[in-house]
Amino acid sequence: MIFDTYSLPAVFLIFITASFLLISWDWRLSITFISIQYVGVFFLVAVSWPIEIAVVKVISGWMAGAVLGLAMTNVPQDEWKESPLIASNVIFRILAASMAGLFAITAGASIVRLFPEVSTSQAYAGIIMIALGLLHLGLTTKPFRVILGLLTVLGGFEILYAAVESSILITGLLATVTLGLAAVGAYLLTAPTLEETS
Amino acid sequence: MNAAYLWILFPLIIALILLFLQRYKVLVAVVGTIISALLAGLAAWLPVQEQLFIWRWAIPFSDTFILLGRRLTLSASDRPSLVIIYFIAALWFGAAPIAKSGRLFVPFGLGMIALLTAAIAVEPFLFAAVFIEIAVLVSIPILSPPGRPTGRGVLRYLSFQTIGMPFILISGFMLAGFEVGPGDQDIVVIATAIMAIGFGLLLAVFPFHTWIPMLAQESRPYPTAFVFLLLPGAVTLLGLGFLDRFVWLQNAPNTSDLLQGVGVLMIVTAGIWASVERNLARMMGFALMLDIGFSFMIIGLATLGEGGSFRELFFASLVTRGLSLGVWALALSGLRSHVNGFDLKDLKGVGRKYPIILTSVIVAIFCLAGIPLLASFPMRLVVIEGLSLVAPQNAVLAILGSFGLLIAAFRTLSTMVTDTENDPWLANESRILAIFLMIGLFGLLLLGLFPNLLIQLLTDLPAVLGQFTP
Numbered sequence: 001m002i003f004d005t006y007s008l009p010a011v012f013l014i015f016i017t018a019s020f021l022l023i024s025w026d027w028r029l030s031i032t033f034i035s036i037q038y039v040g041v042f043f044l045v046a047v048s049w050p051i052e053i054a055v056v057k058v059i060s061g062w063m064a065g066a067v068l069g070l071a072m073t074n075v076p077q078d079e080w081k082e083s084p085l086i087a088s089n090v091i092f093r094i095l096a097a098s099m100a101g102l103f104a105i106t107a108g109a110s111i112v113r114l115f116p117e118v119s120t121s122q123a124y125a126g127i128i129m130i131a132l133g134l135l136h137l138g139l140t141t142k143p144f145r146v147i148l149g150l151l152t153v154l155g156g157f158e159i160l161y162a163a164v165e166s167s168i169l170i171t172g173l174l175a176t177v178t179l180g181l182a183a184v185g186a187y188l189l190t191a192p193t194l195e196e197t198s
Numbered sequence: 199m200n201a202a203y204l205w206i207l208f209p210l211i212i213a214l215i216l217l218f219l220q221r222y223k224v225l226v227a228v229v230g231t232i233i234s235a236l237l238a239g240l241a242a243w244l245p246v247q248e249q250l251f252i253w254r255w256a257i258p259f260s261d262t263f264i265l266l267g268r269r270l271t272l273s274a275s276d277r278p279s280l281v282i283i284y285f286i287a288a289l290w291f292g293a294a295p296i297a298k299s300g301r302l303f304v305p306f307g308l309g310m311i312a313l314l315t316a317a318i319a320v321e322p323f324l325f326a327a328v329f330i331e332i333a334v335l336v337s338i339p340i341l342s343p344p345g346r347p348t349g350r351g352v353l354r355y356l357s358f359q360t361i362g363m364p365f366i367l368i369s370g371f372m373l374a375g376f377e378v379g380p381g382d383q384d385i386v387v388i389a390t391a392i393m394a395i396g397f398g399l400l401l402a403v404f405p406f407h408t409w410i411p412m413l414a415q416e417s418r419p420y421p422t423a424f425v426f427l428l429l430p431g432a433v434t435l436l437g438l439g440f441l442d443r444f445v446w447l448q449n450a451p452n453t454s455d456l457l458q459g460v461g462v463l464m465i466v467t468a469g470i471w472a473s474v475e476r477n478l479a480r481m482m483g484f485a486l487m488l489d490i491g492f493s494f495m496i497i498g499l500a501t502l503g504e505g506g507s508f509r510e511l512f513f514a515s516l517v518t519r520g521l522s523l524g525v526w527a528l529a530l531s532g533l534r535s536h537v538n539g540f541d542l543k544d545l546k547g548v549g550r551k552y553p554i555i556l557t558s559v560i561v562a563i564f565c566l567a568g569i570p571l572l573a574s575f576p577m578r579l580v581v582i583e584g585l586s587l588v589a590p591q592n593a594v595l596a597i598l599g600s601f602g603l604l605i606a607a608f609r610t611l612s613t614m615v616t617d618t619e620n621d622p623w624l625a626n627e628s629r630i631l632a633i634f635l636m637i638g639l640f641g642l643l644l645l646g647l648f649p650n651l652l653i654q655l656l657t658d659l660p661a662v663l664g665q666f667t668p
Contacts (some may be wrong), residue, residue: 101543107522114372114385143348143353146353146356146561149357150361153360153361154360165367167266168266169268170325172266173325173332176326176332180336181335181360183335187339187342188338188352191343191344191346192347192348195345
């Protein structure tokens with residue numbers, strides 16, 4: 001299988017993009033990273049699924065990124081502009097990401113033992129995304145960042161779940177959840193600027 | 199014709215149309231109410247057969263809809279659930295204009311109802327978790343309306359519900375796998391732990407409960423109470439689905455202890471926090487937690503033996519929860535434009551100006567605390583009696599937790615009737631609000647005085663009680 005060959009590079013791609021998501025302060029960079037992350041998700045899901053179904057993941061991920069990006073362009077930039085993180089914060093986040101990576105290596109074997117259908121690469125990538133997504137959620141209260149964190153966690157789960165469940169309905173529903181999260185994120189970003197309803 | 203078209207697709211389309219008509223608030227509420235009542239009526243009276251005869255025409259009618267290779271089935275056994283869901287929706291949408299619940303409430307609320315109906319219909323039942331998650335996403339505009347900053351409670355609610363869904367899906371897969379090839383007991387332990395975390399996140403079990411009071415404080419009371427009523431109810435039904443599907447899990451000796459333990463934890467923590475809470479909206483959140491705790495207790499007792507009767511109690515408690523929360527939230531909505539906030543310090547003496555609102559809030563709290571003569575009391579009594587036979591310490595803790603909510607009620611009462619400006623007692627509520635509140639109060643009293651009305655109704659709807667047999 002061609003995708004088996006690329007699964008380990010995909011794990012690295014996911015680790016790097018998820019780590020950059022933690023430290024990036026520019027929303028454009030963040031959306032770029034999450035879009036690249038979904039390419040990694042696609043490669044790892046394609047290990048278990050036919051390519052024509054696996055591609056749903058990358059399309060829904062990219063569409064989610066596009067929705068969030070469009071919303072960000074409509075938000076007053078003064079309100080959402082983030083300043084670059086200070087060096088100590090960056091170092092802390094990189095260390096935390098590294099620890100999540102190490103955790104993935106140790107926990108990956110347990111996942112494979114519990115779910116024999118899951119390959120080692122899928123287990124690593126899934127845990128990395130879930131751990132870094134949760135870390136992201138723990139470090140922010142901003143809607144844009146919360147949605148990125150949730151998309152990352154959900155992406156990690158989708159890699160693991162793809163190995164054990166191949167239902168087309170669940171594929172469609174999870175894609176709906178991905179797009180729905182992005183739509184909710186876009187709404188939460190723009191809602192404060194909309195006219196109040198009573 | 200298909201059942202899924204009628205109770206899932208049709209309300210979704212109507213919700214979409216109402217979204218475009220949101221400017222006409224009263225019209226939207228009226229249409230939402232009529233459609234919901236119509237669907238509840240159809241669920242009650244539409245004959246369950248393969249053909250529907252309308253005048254001269256025979257229209258084929260199926261209860262199953264195939265969606266991407268999986269079945270959405272709304273069989274005869276689901277009809278009573280549909281009656282209850284759409285009837286409750288009709289009641290809530292009917293009072294929406296009075297509660298000033300926002301333009302988006304009815305369209306998105308109807309969308310939520312349709313999605314939760316899909317969650318009931320989908321097979322395998324496990325996929326219901328994803329439909330519930332989509333319903334959560336649909337609920338966000340209700341909770342965080344346009345023109346208001348996004349609160350932390352909404353984000354936490356979204357996060358916990360979204361993270362909870364994968365836990366449910368994974369645990370369901372593991373438990374199904376164990377059923378096929380039993381042997382490794384470790385898998386059962388891990389799967390149960392994953393399932394417990396998943397339901398803990400979705401049902402706001404301590405320590406994942408923080409979003410409930412935060413959301414109650416930040417958002418408008420009426421739509422928030424609507425979400426508080428629907429989602430935990432749907433998630434608990436999903437939990438019952440787990441117990442129905444995995445009978446060995448239902449019969450496992452530790453299942454009842456686990457459910458009762460979680461129930462006690464929720465009741466005690468909610469009771470303690472409610473007793474010291476200074477915000478009336480947050481108090482509503484803690485009261486909900488207490489009621490969910492009692493639901494856990496009921497299900498825990500049901501797994502011990504008399505599954506049927508305790509399941510009746512569970513559904514009856516959902517109805518009384520809906521009524522109590524509705525009265526409480528409607529009363530708070532009526533008060534919202536007259537006070538600075540729902541902190542007790544802002545409510546000093548308010549009861550003298552709005553005595554019907556005061557009565558409604560206090561009676562609703564009393565009801566959720568299980569005071570005699572009110573709707574929840576008969577259910578609470580049976581639960582406490584059941585607990586006293588199997589785990590007396592849990593019964594004592596449950597009573598203590600309820601006392602916490604009672605303390606909250608007395609503190610609220612004391613604050614709201616405190617005379618600060620020598621105000622005379624005068625009913626300033628609008629007439630329509632007063633009528634709705636009086637109807638709600640009458641319902642709470644009626645169900646408390648004649649609990650058999652509700653129990654008998656539920657007994658006559660055997661399908662609501664599912665296949666959960668002792």
